[in-house]
Every structure is written in structure tokens, then in C-alpha cells.
Amino acid sequence: MIRYAQPLLDDSDIAAVAAVLRTPDLTQGEAIGRFERSVADYCGVPHAIAVGSATAGLHLACLALGLQPGQRLWTTPITFVATANAARHCGAGVDFIDIDRHTRNLSVDALAARLEVAAREDRLPAIVAPVHFAGAPCAMAAIAALAQRYRFRIVEDAAHALGARSEGAPVGAARHADCCVFSFHAVKIATTGEGGVVTTRDDALAARLRLLRSHGISRDPALLGEAHDGPWSYAQLALGFNSRMTELQAALGASQMRRVDAFVARRRALAARYDALLAGLPLRRPPANGDSAWHLYVIELAADARLAVYERMHAHGIGVNVHYMPLYRHPYHRDAGAAAACPAAETYYAGALSLPLHAALSDAEQDAVVAALRAALA
Numbered sequence: 001m002i003r004y005a006q007p008l009l010d011d012s013d014i015a016a017v018a019a020v021l022r023t024p025d026l027t028q029g030e031a032i033g034r035f036e037r038s039v040a041d042y043c044g045v046p047h048a049i050a051v052g053s054a055t056a057g058l059h060l061a062c063l064a065l066g067l068q069p070g071q072r073l074w075t076t077p078i079t080f081v082a083t084a085n086a087a088r089h090c091g092a093g094v095d096f097i098d099i100d101r102h103t104r105n106l107s108v109d110a111l112a113a114r115l116e117v118a119a120r121e122d123r124l125p126a127i128v129a130p131v132h133f134a135g136a137p138c139a140m141a142a143i144a145a146l147a148q149r150y151r152f153r154i155v156e157d158a159a160h161a162l163g164a165r166s167e168g169a170p171v172g173a174a175r176h177a178d179c180c181v182f183s184f185h186a187v188k189i190a191t192t193g194e195g196g197v198v199t200t201r202d203d204a205l206a207a208r209l210r211l212l213r214s215h216g217i218s219r220d221p222a223l224l225g226e227a228h229d230g231p232w233s234y235a236q237l238a239l240g241f242n243s244r245m246t247e248l249q250a251a252l253g254a255s256q257m258r259r260v261d262a263f264v265a266r267r268r269a270l271a272a273r274y275d276a277l278l279a280g281l282p283l284r285r286p287p288a289n290g291d292s293a294w295h296l297y298v299i300e301l302a303a304d305a306r307l308a309v310y311e312r313m314h315a316h317g318i319g320v321n322v323h324y325m326p327l328y329r330h331p332y333h334r335d336a337g338a339a340a341a342c343p344a345a346e347t348y349y350a351g352a353l354s355l356p357l358h359a360a361l362s363d364a365e366q367d368a369v370v371a372a373l374r375a376a377l378a
């Protein structure tokens with residue numbers, strides 16, 4: 001079976017995890033700080049906060065930015081459910097903004113048009129969460145200009161985009177956002193098994209995120225107040241969670257971070273190879289993008305061909321996949337008006353098929369994927 005995604009681990013990763021297992025500190029030890037610094041340095045950002053998953057990171061980011069019932073978060077419908085659930089967990093509503101037919105990211109034109117209407121109706125979003133779909137960065141400077149004008153906060157969902165570059169800086173630098181959330185799930189660019197990291201330039205937001213990730217508890221003497229009762233004291237200042245990462249995961253993450261550039265270089269080379277191998281076939285290829293981290297390589301087929309191609313490729317052991325059904329089609333997120341308001345997302349989804357793409361994929365395996373696709377299309 002050739003999977004659509006899988007991690008690439010080597011002996012140095014295994015040794016890093018094994019070293020932690022020989023210490024008594026399986027959580028909240030030195031590896032967390034080391035991992036956080038490795039991500040912060042890689043992205044050129046002052047703060048990186050490791051959490052149990054990107055899902056937890058998105059949720060804590062929305063909470064830390066004050067998202068609450070009665071408010072709304074806007075995002076793209078072509079994303080994983082976690083982006084929208086972050087808002088729902090805060091009791092807030094979600095609206096879906098159509099994608100750009102070319103980039104497949106949230107359309108800045110559609111966003112601007114919806115904001116203009118929402119401003120008139122007093123229904124502006126509190127947060128907009130752009131998703132760097134497939135690893136291709138959104139137009140963050142343009143979105144940040146809209147944020148200035150309409151006073152919303154920005155949470156970048158960069159689950160696909162570790163190692164991507166955005167307008168001359170690494171994704172994660174968060175120059176045009178309040179914060180940026182990476183996933184280290186096993187199918188993503190680099191992995192900790194399960195895990196996430198939030199990056200930000202905002203000192204107060206970073207402190208709030210650290211508080212919320214660990215029960216809302218602080219040991220800072222300056223913050224203890226009435227809870228200061230002795231050297232053992234800590235104070236719960238907010239209603240937080242246990243969203244921490246273990247030392248085993250952090251050690252794996254710090255080890256993987258050394259190879260992010262190599263992982264992304266291999267993904268870019270494979271994407272370019274797909275571009276060449278698929279030329280002339282009856283399908284739409286993803287837009288060429290030298291800045292993308294290439295988490296996914298999504299082709300678009302004729303809508304009436306997709307199911308048969310999917311089934312034939314699986315029968316040949318090729319694990320093609322579909323990313324994503326528009327979120328408003330899920331029973332939980334159902335929004336009757338959204339499909340009509342998102343024609344580009346509907347058209348994209350009708351034909352979308354993700355071909356296997358990961359740093360461990362060999363040229364020979366990729367050739368087998370393309371041969372199976374050719375046969376399936378014939």
C-alpha cells in the first residue's frame with residue numbers, strides 16, 4: 001500500500017525519544033523548551049508554545065483572543081473540522097468564506113465583499129482563520145490590511161504549512177496574524193505523533209496560551225495574590241485545560257525540526273515531478289508554488305470520473321484521499337446557505353483527489369502512482 005501520507009523517522013529520532021525514556025522527566029522537562037526554541041528559531045518568532053495537538057492550539061488561540069458566544073469566526077470551508085470546532089468550543093458561530101478557484105485558499109476578494117456587507121449589518125467576525133491549504137500560504141498581508149480596517153483578529157491555521165514561506169518570511173513568523181498554529185500529527189510535514197505548536201509575536205498572548213494549556217495555573221509569585229500561602233503555592237487564574245505535550249513528543253519534535261528543510265525540499269521535488277509526469281492527462285494540477293510546503297498534491301478530475309478513479313487506485317494499493325468535503329456539508333456544521341455562497345468550494349470538491357505525497361515517497365513509488373492513475377483514467 002502506498003499511503004497518501006506517512007512520517008519519515010530515522011535512528012536519530014528514535015534515539016532522541018529513547019533518551020527521554022531513560023530519565024524521570026516524561027513531561028514538563030527540558031525537551032519541551034528545546035522543541036519550542038527549535039520552532040521559534042526556525043520561524044523567526046519570539047514565542048512558540050507546544051500543545052497536545054493543533055486542534056488544542058486553535059481552541060486555546062480562540063479562547064486567549066477572547067472569542068465568546070455571540071461572536072463569529074470566519075474560515076474556509078475547505079479545511080479539516082478542527083478549524084471551525086475551535087470557535088464552536090468557545091460558543092461562537094462560524095461562517096464559511098468561499099475559496100479562490102486558482103489558489104484553493106480562502107478568497108481575499110470574497111472575504112472583502114463579505115466584510116463590507118457584514119459591516120453594514122453589524123455582523124463582523126471577531127476572528128478570521130485563514131488556512132494555508134496543502135501548504136500554500138494565504139495572502140496574509142492583504143488579509144491583515146482587512147483586519148486593520150474591520151478590527152478582527154487573525155489565527156493562521158498552518159497545520160499544512162511548516163516549512164512554507166509567505167511573502168518573504170517563514171510561515172509561523174506571524175507578521176500578519178495574532179498567532180499561527182502548526183500540527184505535528186503523524187501525516188503532517190514533521191511529527192511528534194500527535195502535537196501542535198502556536199507561534200506569536202505578542203508577549204501577553206503567549207503568556208495567556210501558556211496559562212490555558214496547563215489548567216489556567218500559574219506559579220509566578222507576582223500573580224499569586226491571595227493564593228500566596230507558602231513556597232508550594234500556585235494559583236489557578238483562569239479555566240484552562242491539560243493541553244500539554246509529553247517530553248517524548250517534544251524530543252521527537254526537536255529531532256524532526258532539524259530535517260524540516262530536507263522534508264520540504266523532497267516534497268517540492270516530488271510535486272515538480274508530478275507536474276511533469278501528469279502533463280497532458282485530463283485533470284487540473286495544483287498551481288505551481290515555490291513557497292508551498294507541499295503537504296498535499298491535489299488534482300481535480302471531472303466530477304463524474306472521481307469515484308471510479310478513487311476505487312481503481314485503491315484496488316491497486318494506492319491510497320489516494322479527498323481533502324476536504326466542504327465543512328458546511330457535515331451534519332454538525334450544516335449551513336444551508338453556505339453551499340450557494342461557496343460555488344468555488346463546491347466545484348473544487350466535486351473533482352478533488354489527493355495523490356500520495358510525503359518525504360518518504362520514492363521516485364519508483366511515485367511512478368507507480370502515476371501509472372495507476374493513467375490506467376484508471378483510460
Ligand SMILES: *Cc1c(COP(=O)(O)O)cnc(C)c1O
Nearest residue numbers: 053054055080082159183185195
Ligand atoms: C491536521 C489539521 C488540523 C488538526 O491538527 P491536529 O494536530 O491533528 O489536531 C487542523 N487544521 C488542519 C487544516 C489540519 O489539516
